[in-house]
Amino acid sequence: MSKRIKVSVRNLVEFVLRSGDIDNTFVGSTRAVEGTRAHQKVQSSYGAEYTPEVVLSHVLSFEDFTLEVEGRVDGIIRIDEYIIIDEIKSTVRSLEDIEEDYNPLHWAQGKCYGYIYAKGNRLDELQVQLTYFNIESEETKKFIKSYTFQELEEFFLGLIEKYVEWASIVYYWQKVRNESIKELSFPFKSYRKGQRKLAVAVYETVLNGKNLFVQAPTGIGKTISTIFPSIKAIGEGIASKVFYLTAKTITREAALNSIKQMIWKGLRIKSIVITAKEKVCLNQEVKCNPKDCPYAKGHFDRVNKAIMDLLNNEDMITREIVEKYAEYYKVCPFEFSLDLSLWSDVIICDYNYVFDPNVSLKRFFEGNGDDYIFLIDEAHNLVDRSRDMFSVEIMKEPFLKYKRLFKEEFPNISKAFNNCNNVMNRIKRKYLSIENYYYQKEEIIDLYSPITKLIKELEEWLINQKGHKLYEEAQELYFQLLRFVKIADLYDKRYVTYIELIGKDLLLKLFCVDPSNLLSEILKKGKAAIFFSATLTPLDYYRDVLGGNEEDYIIRFSSPFPKDNLCVLVGDNISTKYKDRDKTYSKAVEYIEEFVLQKEGNYFVFFPSYKYMEQIYQCFIDRNPDIKTIIQESSMSEKEREEFLDRFNHENEGTMVAFAVLGGIFSEGIDLIGDKLIGAVIVGVGLPQICFERDIIREYFQSLNGLGYEYAYMYPGMNKVLQAAGRVIRSETDKGAILLIDDRFGTIKYKRLYPREWFHYERVGNSESIRAKLMEFWSL
Structure with missing residues (x-):
């Protein structure tokens, strides 16, 4: 196996140097888009001396490893013989509160880019500039430092040394894992009727990068017959991870039992069960900030030690194991489990973590896709679950309620609620004069603009009014509206908009009638998907609605029992x-x-x-x-x-x-x-x-x-x-x-x-x- 590792500058810096608290205190969710605009504004304020968005990469040998470090620097300024590396950071914080040492990670990123650029261009020194841009005032504040090449190299290699310690764990673990997989035989004395055929079909599906739809009655041993060939594929370098996806907590036990059977036969594999935040939280209330939760306070100071300890001592990472180490190191068990998933070979979790656009594991699925295997248990459940994931509804009543509650103290927000309420009233008059429900294939776009404006108003309010009595319910509504806008972006010919009178209230829903296309796009994030259930009848129907196509495979088995x-x-x-x-x-x-x-x-x-x-x-x-x-x-x-x-x-x-x-x-x-x-x-x-x-x-x-x-x-x-x-x-x-x-x-x-x-x-x-x-x- 090649000891070659690819890592981005950002991931290198954030992993090695992360420190401080988890703080999910509201900072606004539309900031990512505004952050991009902020970068563009700063970049366009310069002239020909400024080159924006420069891709830098550097390959180096360190101990037994070859590392490729890459990233995109926000800008490079060339003035005469001076070179300045510019890192732009957008913020809602007052620029008066931001000093030179505001965030060491920002300097670290700049210094890494500085080293890569200086090394590639044989420079003895250069400058690193941090540009903070306030999104609201559109003002900037800049800090600049000069570094010699030697200083940058010492800093960069210090980071690499710490990172290689982790890389070694991965490399040597993979060696141990793959050797055990090579030696692994099927964990039972003989195959049940149909079991070998299923295992071979799964392996060939992974090999060919296809999807497989399997109807296999109880008794064939579907779980072991899907996990065993998938693990074999990992050992042969065909795949890197297996996601075992379930609709219910109870079905996770079957996956864990199958892994145990293989461990008893000598397999070494890191598996983790991801449990919902609400269930695994060790705090009295789910409040992820340093003020309300001792596990959030200082989490990042301790979490790397916790990860190292657990990886050195555990292979099967169950909920109980996560809680035990989280309690010992005083870290957030949920965030800890998400970090551990990066080091795990088999991830057992709910459908949501792969398919739901609101809660999917972005650390795995934000890019173009990877060599993951998706094993989708009880796949018949995914039809209605995916419709729910890709649909969203809003009611009229909250617009009216909060228009009144905000009227005296915050008239601007009251007005934004009123605008939404007025549009809902117009929709009601236009479409529900005869029947109590109505639907159409086209979007009712009249509502989108006032909702977007309300989101923006609420965002400012939520940033500035943290102690207000309406804070928690307003925040909940804000996220609901944000989800509405997010789902609206997915709207196409497979959606309808429907409205319905429920008592005196009006419901408006963006309903995903046919989830097949959205599921198909998500399946592209992996190498292969195996959909299996005892009741995938008729198979053509499930292949159709679950995002398959005619090139994908279908296979059905009869019961192995007399x-x-x-x-x-x-x-x-x-x-x-x-x-x-x-x-x-x-x-x-x-x-x-x-x-x-x-x-x-x-x-x-x-x-x-x-x-x-x-x-x-x-x-x-x-x-x-x-x-x-x-x-x-x-x-x-x-x-x-x-x-x-x-x-x-x-x-x-x-x-x-x-x-x-x-x-x-x-x-x-x-x-x-x-x-x-x-x-x-x-x-x-x-x-x-x-x-x-x-x-x-x-x-x-x-x-x-x-x-x-x-x-x-x-x-x-x-x-x-x-x-x-x-x-x-x-x-x-x-x-x-x-x-x-x-x-x-x-x-x-x-x-x-x-x-x-x-x-x-x-x-x-x-x-x-x-x-x-x-x-x-x-x-x-």
Whole structure:
């Protein structure tokens, strides 16, 4: 392996010399754009003697390493034989408060550029100038120092020496890691059915830099079959990092367990779990500033020591490990974990950290892309999650509320709120005179300008009014409006703008109907992506909406478990459509009774809505007072959820029937192996509730590909059905039964969506046939 390292001047300086506090005190978020304008203003104030934006690079050998240090200096001034390196820094701070030693990192950057320029041009001395530009007053303040080449070289090589200490850790770690990967064999004695084929498909996908969409039922061992070949790819230099992305915290355990299995076989790999700031915070309140948080105060003075210590002693960096070291070194655990991710080979985190434009890990994804592998677990969840990430909504009521609250004390801000409120009123009058909702493909741009002006007014206010009683709620609204403007920049033909009356309030939403293009752009930041789930049906639909294209690969596997272990019954002579439910309650209850009475054990019954579930539940317990039942509540705490699932772990005598909703917390992501669950009844085809938003999706895809109903309702609904049914068979020794109740399950359109392990299904037309089929099944 070449000991060649590339580092930017900025990263070199910031990493080696960083010190002081984390301070997320509000400083304004539109400053980056204004900072660029500030640079341009300063640069244009000079004449021909000034050369702006000069790219400098220098390659040097240091100990066993070859380092390439590069960066872009803001300007070089040539006056006669004098050379001045100009570093421009924009600020909102009063220039009176800024002295020569205001920020040592600014001088350090200038001196690095000075050294590279002097070395390349054989200069004995030059000057470094710091130019501070106040964004509000547009005034400048300059400091200038002269340096000899020897002084610059000593400083630069001192930085490089410290940086190489870290580079050595990386280099020698990679050597140890790659040797262990080379020796690593698959961590189990043999491959399960389909497992080797999946691992090979993942490796080839990474090798070819493509995307792969995998439908693989429970039991194949999807997690190890995706992580193992990805780690092999790291060892061969094909990829540098693996991002294992999940929708739920619980699914991270599978990734950690797979890594543990490989570590037991001799693998050395650095893996980290990134936990949300709110969950991992060690302070009493999430307030990231030195005044309110002891972990923020002096964080940067201590964090490099903490990183060094942890890297020397830990490979699996779990939440508990992060908290332990963060507590010992008194550093912010969240920021600490983000720093550690730079040194990690496998990063396990929520979808948000890669896909959400507001919270993605900019340290990895701001550039043009890299050789990362994205492993996207339970990928069916990403469809609606990505729609949420790329959509934004605002309400009219806050504009009116804050117009009044700011009126006396801050009339300018009140006026800015009023302008937004007036535009919302005009929108309401123009579009909602007849219906309570309306949408169009074009943007309603009348609102953009007043919102942008309000953001600017609020920004000034937030900088200057930190102790005000309205501060926290105004700041929250400010970030919401900023997000609105950010999403507006993404708006294209795959968006619609919709408005809706909610009580007396008005909602306006920029709704991303089709997230495929935005997801596709994000996927380009990596080398390859593997989308996998037990329920990626139909695969063409998921490839389409998740940013794939026809050149990407799709692969489906049948269950590795014996088909005789699963009994699938289809009661397709009962309609569960909303209009027919009153007429079919008693028949549905009969079917459920017959299903659960054939063998003692635990059962789930899933429904399309809470209301329907509660009606059937009442009817069931009236007729069966001796059968133990539990029912899912509409909002359950973490403790209540645990207690609900704990009922399945008890050695129950007799039968227990759990009533739950399709698509809810108990219909996916839970493992009830063996006798903990022996059957599930699924009532209805799981269609999402008919609503304005779903109808927009239907109309969009109908005009795009003629599959509007399928994309908006049918496929998402069937996914819920498949997820719920998937709770029954979780291992090769499980035996269980599924009963599907709905006349639509008997239609060709739905039968085409059946997984292969259902192909031996049997129709049942009455409770007697259910009894006969199950008696035969359970007696085998």
